[in-house]
Amino acid sequence: MAARQAPGVSGRAHASLFFVAAGLLLGLLVVWAASHEPRTVFVEREWTKPWAPAEDAATWWDEWDRRAKPWTEELPDPPGYGEVETARYWLSRAPYDLEVRRRGDRVVVAVAGVDEQVYGGGWAAYGEGRIEGAEKGFAGSVATFRWSCLSVRYGTASDGVGRITFTEDGEQIAAVYMAHEAPALWYKAYGRLQREGDTKPERGRIKGQIPYAEALDVLAPEPTHIARVRVIDTQGVPLIGAVVQLRGHARTRQATDREGYATIRFKGSLAPIAQTFNAGKEGYFNAEASHFTGDLVYGREGVEGPCPDVVVELTRYEPGDSPAYEWVHPSKDADPDNAMACSSCHTWHYHEWIGSRHARMADNGLVEHVHAAMKRLAPEAPDDCVGCHQPAQAAKDPTARGWRRRGVMAGNHCDFCHKIERVTDLRESGVLGAIDLARPDLSANERPGGIGRVFGSAPDSTYAYMGSVYNPLYASSHMCASCHQGGGRWREGVPPKLDTFEEWRRWAITEAAQKKTPKTCQDCHMPAASIRDVEGTLVKQLAYDAMHREPEDVHGHRFLGRSPELAADAIQIDVTKARDEKTKDWQIRVTLENTGAGHKIPTGTWTKHVVVGVWAKSGDRWLRAMGGERALLVSAETDGEEAGAGTTPGDWRNPAGTILGMTVKGGGSNPYARPAFYAAWDPKDLVDRRLAPGEERVVEAVFDGEGVDAEPEVVVWIVHRRGDLGLGAAHAAFPIRPYDAPPEVVWKKVTR
Numbered sequence: 001m002a003a004r005q006a007p008g009v010s011g012r013a014h015a016s017l018f019f020v021a022a023g024l025l026l027g028l029l030v031v032w033a034a035s036h037e038p039r040t041v042f043v044e045r046e047w048t049k050p051w052a053p054a055e056d057a058a059t060w061w062d063e064w065d066r067r068a069k070p071w072t073e074e075l076p077d078p079p080g081y082g083e084v085e086t087a088r089y090w091l092s093r094a095p096y097d098l099e100v101r102r103r104g105d106r107v108v109v110a111v112a113g114v115d116e117q118v119y120g121g122g123w124a125a126y127g128e129g130r131i132e133g134a135e136k137g138f139a140g141s142v143a144t145f146r147w148s149c150l151s152v153r154y155g156t157a158s159d160g161v162g163r164i165t166f167t168e169d170g171e172q173i174a175a176v177y178m179a180h181e182a183p184a185l186w187y188k189a190y191g192r193l194q195r196e197g198d199t200k201p202e203r204g205r206i207k208g209q210i211p212y213a214e215a216l217d218v219l220a221p222e223p224t225h226i227a228r229v230r231v232i233d234t235q236g237v238p239l240i241g242a243v244v245q246l247r248g249h250a251r252t253r254q255a256t257d258r259e260g261y262a263t264i265r266f267k268g269s270l271a272p273i274a275q276t277f278n279a280g281k282e283g284y285f286n287a288e289a290s291h292f293t294g295d296l297v298y299g300r301e302g303v304e305g306p307c308p309d310v311v312v313e314l315t316r317y318e319p320g321d322s323p324a325y326e327w328v329h330p331s332k333d334a335d336p337d338n339a340m341a342c343s344s345c346h347t348w349h350y351h352e353w354i355g356s357r358h359a360r361m362a363d364n365g366l367v368e369h370v371h372a373a374m375k376r377l378a379p380e381a382p383d384d385c386v387g388c389h390q391p392a393q394a395a396k397d398p399t400a401r402g403w404r405r406r407g408v409m410a411g412n413h414c415d416f417c418h419k420i421e422r423v424t425d426l427r428e429s430g431v432l433g434a435i436d437l438a439r440p441d442l443s444a445n446e447r448p449g450g451i452g453r454v455f456g457s458a459p460d461s462t463y464a465y466m467g468s469v470y471n472p473l474y475a476s477s478h479m480c481a482s483c484h485q486g487g488g489r490w491r492e493g494v495p496p497k498l499d500t501f502e503e504w505r506r507w508a509i510t511e512a513a514q515k516k517t518p519k520t521c522q523d524c525h526m527p528a529a530s531i532r533d534v535e536g537t538l539v540k541q542l543a544y545d546a547m548h549r550e551p552e553d554v555h556g557h558r559f560l561g562r563s564p565e566l567a568a569d570a571i572q573i574d575v576t577k578a579r580d581e582k583t584k585d586w587q588i589r590v591t592l593e594n595t596g597a598g599h600k601i602p603t604g605t606w607t608k609h610v611v612v613g614v615w616a617k618s619g620d621r622w623l624r625a626m627g628g629e630r631a632l633l634v635s636a637e638t639d640g641e642e643a644g645a646g647t648t649p650g651d652w653r654n655p656a657g658t659i660l661g662m663t664v665k666g667g668g669s670n671p672y673a674r675p676a677f678y679a680a681w682d683p684k685d686l687v688d689r690r691l692a693p694g695e696e697r698v699v700e701a702v703f704d705g706e707g708v709d710a711e712p713e714v715v716v717w718i719v720h721r722r723g724d725l726g727l728g729a730a731h732a733a734f735p736i737r738p739y740d741a742p743p744e745v746v747w748k749k750v751t752r
Helices: 011-035 054-067 347-354 357-363 365-377 391-396 477-481 500-513 521-525 564-570
Strands: 085-091 096-103 106-115 121-132 142-151 156-166 172-178 186-193 224-233 243-246 261-267 274-280 287-292 309-314 420-423 435-437 454-456 468-470 571-579 586-594 608-618 625-628 656-660 662-664 686-688 696-703 713-722 744-751
Touching: 054 106, 054 121, 085 172, 106 142, 121 287, 142 287, 156 287, 224 274, 243 261, 274 309, 274 468, 287 309, 347 357, 357 365, 420 477, 477 500, 477 521, 564 744, 571 713, 571 744, 586 608, 586 656, 586 713, 608 696, 656 696
Parallel strands: 224 309, 454 468
Antiparallel strands: 085 096, 085 186, 096 106, 106 121, 121 142, 142 156, 156 172, 172 186, 224 261, 243 274, 274 287, 420 435, 571 586, 586 696, 608 656, 608 713, 625 696, 662 686, 713 744
């Protein structure tokens, strides 16, 4: 509504208002000039490569037909309601077939084809954004969008910002876009309208591949700029608690208030040419609003002035789970024509995952052995192993409860884990009750491509062919609890198969009570800034990952568990020595403390145990263990010789020391006998010898000190073991396949 003039306002007052308005306008111009760099004189020149041989181009077209058409023929319309308008153009030197659709002020752009220059190949791109100008049609309008590109030739992904300017008659277009996924490299290309019966122009007839960064405005690098971002749904309703940030910069992240607003502060150097503000919220696809420098006059830290509203509109995804969805294989080698393989783009993550135990849960030798023993010794026990060890298979066929050896596609692969929407009943085993999946119905055509929906913890992941959805579960320990808690006979009131999450939760409550921020499972087991190349250099998330993130914002996917690098911080060892002047024996005291693990050591099923072995030597002579605690691993006698007598470290014949693990009360000759975790144990029949967070355990050993006057050298070995191994892995009661994780791992060796 226009403001009315108050009665009795004089001409002098009008003049004063004029000067006030003029002053405000001048202030706006000053702020605009200070906030970005002016353009330089620029001459458009194409940057081209030679055309490839005809046989290469023919091969690329064949690849494009096989690999890209399934993801380019059926594309979603712009969101919203009302008529969809469409126009097609020939774009750039190739030229490429470009389609633009609009509904209201929302626009989608689809362009695909084959680059027939050397090192070229087929590709397809899809963009989403806003269109301004004419209320209908495209003439005289400007479309700004975020594009996602799928290289079908090289099997990579990329994305960036683009803008199409339509001439007043709508016959011609000029496109400016981030090139080669590099934030500092921009191109310009021209295009012309396609008409009915039109034939494709000759190669090189339309101008394109014009390096254009020098012609674009650049945001001043040092000042802190301010933007007020409002997040709404497709009905215009503000979304409370949505997560907003400048793309690629998690440190700018904020949550929206009751009106759907969040204030984002950023240095101009973080986004000099185009600024993309991303938003995500549970239940909605991630989205963004992109602006070129000069579109908005940002506020400035410490300077009064305008603070523009940036609007990001989020679209709900279709709720529910579609069992008809086919899992996408993570390896591009499995199907060379599968353009959606995760490893094509997330190379580093894939190689970390494929070497992890998560990737081998569906055909693990120890698991197979324990499952067979459970069916033989306790056939009435719940057969729920597949819920976590073969969850992708169990989700596809809920009746397939029985265990049999299966490959990675039955287990914990990329597509499975990133289709988990929520975790519910932690007493149950994985997909048999703890995990709620949200596999998409691809016939709904919500997103382009064959993946449809991917959950994760990053609101600025907007690669269109994945259908990214922000879900804070992925940064929470509850995500891990779905398979690292519960299972077994909990309905009978006996301990669950796994209690790791509850161990962590009790520790986290203690930490919070002491005003500390407890680490999550991901902090330790999926650490950021941990991915390194073959030369040991930290890896950034690169352009072909469709994102530019620093190493500290990229989490590893090795799923570190019983690794020495974790044990180094988790368990601390102190050694003291004292001479018994009466017996001349040396009394060794080893103190163990759980200083770094937020759960017990060891945690997980009771098949795991940690052996602490203690030896002493004088010069080159190992001393005989005379008394104190022993780590009993085998029978009391070994070839007529007292076990552990005069042996060297690594010869695990019951050395001085102890075993950390679950044991049975009254275990007979071996107090370290491990109980079957699937049996119906009464808790009072069990002894928990594991090391809880913050707990200390003292191991006392006595060594023969005859003839040893100087302090002996004490060697402490700590070894993590899985299953019944006797003297070592060679004595394992289960098959160890080449790709299985080793059943015993040396955690630490301490010499004092």
